[in-house]
Amino acid sequence: MECKKCKSPSIYHQKHSGKHFCKECFINDITKKVRKTLGRNIIKNNVKIGIGLSGGKDSLVMAHLLSEFFKPIPNAKLIGLMVDEGIDGFRTDGINNAIDFCNEYDIEYKVVHFKDYIETDLDTIVKLAKEKNLTMNPCSFCGVIRRKILNKIAIIEKCDYLAIGHNLDDISQAVMMNYIEGNIKKLAVLGKDSKNSKFVKRIKPLEKIPEDEVLLFADFLKLKYHKAPCPYSSLSYRSEISEITDQLEENHPGAKYSIVKGFERLLEYLNVPEEVGVCKICGDASSRDICKVCTYLKELEILEKSKF
Template identity: 60%
Template sequence: MMMADIMKCSLCKTNPKIYYQRHSGLNFCKECFIKYILKRARKTIGRKNITKDMTIIVGLSGGKDSLVMAHVLKELYKPIPNTRIIGVMVDEGIEGYRKEGITHAIEFCEEYNMEYKIATFKETVGYNLDEIVKIAKEKNVNLNPCTFCGVIRRKILNKVSLNENADYLAIGHNLDDIAQAVMMNYIKGDINKLAILGKDAGSSLFVKRMKPLQDIPEHEVLLFADLIGLNYHKDPCPYSSISYRAEVSDIVENLEKKHPGTSYSIVSGFKKLIEHIPVEKNMSICKYCGEAGSSEICKSCALLENLGIRV
């Protein structure tokens, strides 16, 4: 094979390559790569779910993943009649960080003529995340900010989705996110969380999740965002560096560098495994907030109660 051929796109055989996919050995030009990402997301969503009369809530942080997801959904559902795609930004109240992300998300929604709503931790639980972290320190309570944040964010997004009678709640998790979550729960031995991660809760109290980017690696999501010219929030959350996920992320990333395709293998094996893991479907209504939970006190209220706070 001549060098000139190597530098061409493996798919169209005409345009110059702009990206080499290590695990497959394929070269992509700009046009073919964009088509590839859209095709990959369409396959993940499934043809039966790209249909008319659907309402989809999209969790928007303003970062690359959420905006790429929103762009992909707008493209795939563009020719579908009577489809509502609504962006929801959750303001956790992280000083010097969240406002910029919300600004990027709003700009995206206005450019794409997309409905959007903003919900806050403050209006949901009475405190923002910075205040919660401060209270935990004052009371000497060991609280992982990322754990608390994730619980409240999911609660808010689910509530908005229920209020809008949404068919799906779309989350911008990419392949790396899924692989990290799988490994975190493997290491902790948390089988129930593994089952929940891979299956729908099967309850009318929870809106079904849609993860269009779950089979696309983070670096490909980033490349796609840059190729189509998305203006996204680039700064990391100030709390993310102290999370357990950050440690697991480093492990998976190092394995991926040495063994291309590791993340695909982790997720592929996980998908085969969860077919044999039952999901606990005991759902109830939280006695404090009235929202859905797996026991009489939902996880967010339990975390608040541990801090001596009642909703």
């Protein structure tokens, strides 16, 4: 088979489109798609973007592309933001990969730790939750607190946007999870931009790129990314859902795109009012009296240690 564009030998067959790509045309295609996702409203002068960096393939591919797009733009600024949750034997490797990347690409960066904000790390929390017989999924806790911390440093760093490395798979999984749980409010929040000034606007440059293509792109570019999966991820509901969406995609190429497209169509009919309240404890924007992070910390009886 040959590349549909330049007739060189094909190295990748994109099942959902039927197209064949050579390495160069594949790289160009992904780059073009991501540039289109961001658009001229984001890729412009005087913009500062905080990039959430885990050191994994998604975050480094995203950072590579952002650095390409912003290279020719004066006064635009990128800053890598890393959150160390404190997962023994896992996170330090990822952060080291991210630091090496930033040094190589000449991107400024900042590392913050769970410990800086809650005086403890994720491993300790998981143990504590077990001791207290709390049915708390490590990923749920980790996710909300990481999000809160990233948002905090993005505010401190005066970022206009916070870039998150979620790919098409992540988003289709999130949509499916919320459907299955009947969580319409969370669905709406997933798709709509928060206008609350306490949230730095989040962008997802890779939202239209399937995970296997992100992986291929990272390997073609020889990016040195952190490969080990998080030791807690197999415990998650999400990993179950990802098996289902992978199977769907296998049998019906394009299924992941269509899950997200259907969701975007549905969004037009969802009219969920903007969250206006604030958390009674930490003062951050929240739809309930007490935000999710504070609720978790309260259940764990470590709320008094919170610096939020």
